[in-house]
Amino acid sequence: MMTKKASSSSNARPSKSKNPKFLWTRKDLVGLDELSSEEIVHVLDTAVSFQEVSTRSIKKIPALRGKVVALLFFEDSTRTRMSFELAASRLSADTVFLSGKGSSTSKGETTLDTVRNVEAMGVDVFVIRHSQSGAPHQLVDKVNVPIVNAGDGPHEHPTQALLDIFTIRQKLGTLEGVRVAIVGDIAHSRVARSNIIGLRKLGAEVVVVGPPTLVPATITAMGCEISHSLDDILGEVDVINMLRIQFERFSSNLFPSLREYSSLFGMNADRLSKCRKDVLIMHPGPINRGVELTSEVADGPNSCILQQVTNGLAVRMAVLYLVSQSRH
Amino acid sequence: MMTKKASSSSNARPSKSKNPKFLWTRKDLVGLDELSSEEIVHVLDTAVSFQEVSTRSIKKIPALRGKVVALLFFEDSTRTRMSFELAASRLSADTVFLSGKGSSTSKGETTLDTVRNVEAMGVDVFVIRHSQSGAPHQLVDKVNVPIVNAGDGPHEHPTQALLDIFTIRQKLGTLEGVRVAIVGDIAHSRVARSNIIGLRKLGAEVVVVGPPTLVPATITAMGCEISHSLDDILGEVDVINMLRIQFERFSSNLFPSLREYSSLFGMNADRLSKCRKDVLIMHPGPINRGVELTSEVADGPNSCILQQVTNGLAVRMAVLYLVSQSRH
């Protein structure tokens, strides 16, 4: 059932086509919240131009040669780290990596001091992952080097949302009027938050789906609808983005059992047959086969999960390129 | 004592000299089992040509420029990782590293999904280390990117065997008719298995040496002989390859004590004096001084342990180069 309709599409604007006169001026990318729809579209368009690089025999352009991208992962993430590392490398940048474990932070140093120290070593871009919401935002005014947020607590994960949106636009040609379901633990998901913000800005409709314990009623303030039944919305959406289950939620009594979750909110062949023929099945990965979706769905023709990963490279190349070219 | 003589030399062929007409067509190198003797020789010959690169002032050739070698070490190995990393770097490839700890696999993702994800990021070669026998083989048909096996459980460690064989050929000029002893825990050793396979294919004779608990009688099916006494075979072999002792075997009652092992199967000056004058002493490392061999032997003139390490670079350059050039 639909519990609430998005108030209006006041903050929903059409996704623009390539605008050669647009000038990127942002030093940082900490969230989609502060980006205009024009800026989001500019990132997507820039990513399109970088996409071609990955198909070359020599997958490198000299755009960031002699620059250093510092990957500061105060919270672990192999996959996002690798994606940014490869994106940087494709732009000919060098990378330097700092992980939360064994870092100076664990010696009692503040995050700000750690970041300022690495800045003093002469790096050119920061990619920061942090378990605390807002950590990258707090650093923005205190360092001169551009900061890209690679996920901050349950707050935002802008490059993940950008690659999701890029993939939808690639497949469907537009975001305008596209109807997207985001399924799972909406309450604790930075992927959900950033997707809702970005999708709404580009004119898509969003319905979030999950049990009441995992879907806060206040989320409608972001311009999306709520459904507590996946079955109810199957036939009406163009895209279904399945969030990864964080197993620790189950032990904290937010949901009775994995089996029950899966039976109510997992995608399977039966549910897929009730969807529109060309529905896109997405997942930010890593997937739990048999939980969020069955292997039949994950590996089937509607799945664009691996394409998301591929697009992530182009989107992150675009982001690294844009923030390091900005005059700040 | 010799318990069984290799049935025949039916699967033993001479090591060929350089064949300019040979065309490498394999996408993967997962084991020596599936390689022909011509293919093994071709890897060795290619390694010879790469060996010279390591002696240059600028130790780099642009063969794999713009390519990415992904090192997926689901099982840790500092040494093998460094060797492959440096080999890739000498070919001007970029590398990206994923370790078993803290990776998505530990978040419940299957190995196949992890590998497919990294493939979707556009990497060009996989180097995979895994604690499970057969893991790389299972991936071969499911990914398009070449896979190099960097050790899979107790099954195969093809590049280690290739560098061992390379070193013997470098020192003795041929493998044909060369008699090699492999000493230690044959039952659990991928190094032993890959060596036996490769050595036999190139016409060498192999005798495996160790206590009955660590040497399965069925190993003779691979075309090698068995001896339970190191002293018995000292005078008759050209090469002695000492396997590294895995200390956990002793706690599992496969052998009474380290001291007893060492007194029966360790190389020392006394035993060396009973060997042929130019016998080659090899070890895959890291060595346990005083256990598999004394320092006198490890650092003596017959030891080619460090040369094995040096040759490992050239052999791995050859393997990375060949699989990434193959049209697949």
Added chain:
Amino acid sequence: MMTKKASSSSNARPSKSKNPKFLWTRKDLVGLDELSSEEIVHVLDTAVSFQEVSTRSIKKIPALRGKVVALLFFEDSTRTRMSFELAASRLSADTVFLSGKGSSTSKGETTLDTVRNVEAMGVDVFVIRHSQSGAPHQLVDKVNVPIVNAGDGPHEHPTQALLDIFTIRQKLGTLEGVRVAIVGDIAHSRVARSNIIGLRKLGAEVVVVGPPTLVPATITAMGCEISHSLDDILGEVDVINMLRIQFERFSSNLFPSLREYSSLFGMNADRLSKCRKDVLIMHPGPINRGVELTSEVADGPNSCILQQVTNGLAVRMAVLYLVSQSRH
């Protein structure tokens, strides 16, 4: 109070200006103890010429292209590792990293065998951090590859001292006659030891400051004075170098409490007001805000803590360059 005056300035020579005829001949940099004042000045002068590289848009020069710098960190240090890694990268060298955890050393291999193995892989420079005093020195004669000591137990940390001295010379123009206080746990500090040695060789005066449990009376043999009161020496020094507190010392009864330490030996605004107007406040980092110094001091105009970090890059570029150019 001053307990003892440096006997004489017999081992204190003036810091020389650039000497184009000076030829660096050392294979290794394991400590400042064995360097002449001319050699120290030559490192500083070389660092000046590399400093400019870090201000370029493309922060790279091809000085070590095709060379490999192996970072062997048997003891963890994110910050020093990153500094050396970036220094190597700015010289266009490749780097390969080995950490103490999970390395072959933890498999029972000796440090020497590990180092010899990495040498056999064809690396060009070693940067070695080790928890044992003298570890790098013991390796010097046993490997052919240059060794740079990145900190060995409580013994020496030469590149840290060189960057500290570089920073003082940059700010004050000379070391000759400059009076430097080093405050904190002198007894266990390799930073203190290397600083005292280097500063004395270049003609600076050094007073070490701390409680008797952390300042051995024998330290005066190094040509420095001792004070047990920070307040006593505030007005008479040009530089105050605050050492990082190792919290484990407090649990071992060497000092009653953190609060007491801080009240007696911490820098704050009040103490700063009693210093010379242009006093330099230094710290090797990572800092414990509110312990060794207050935020007001750490972030104030007298602090050159971040400049130390920046200078560290130039100094380490100089060291890597010099040892790898030496004919050895």
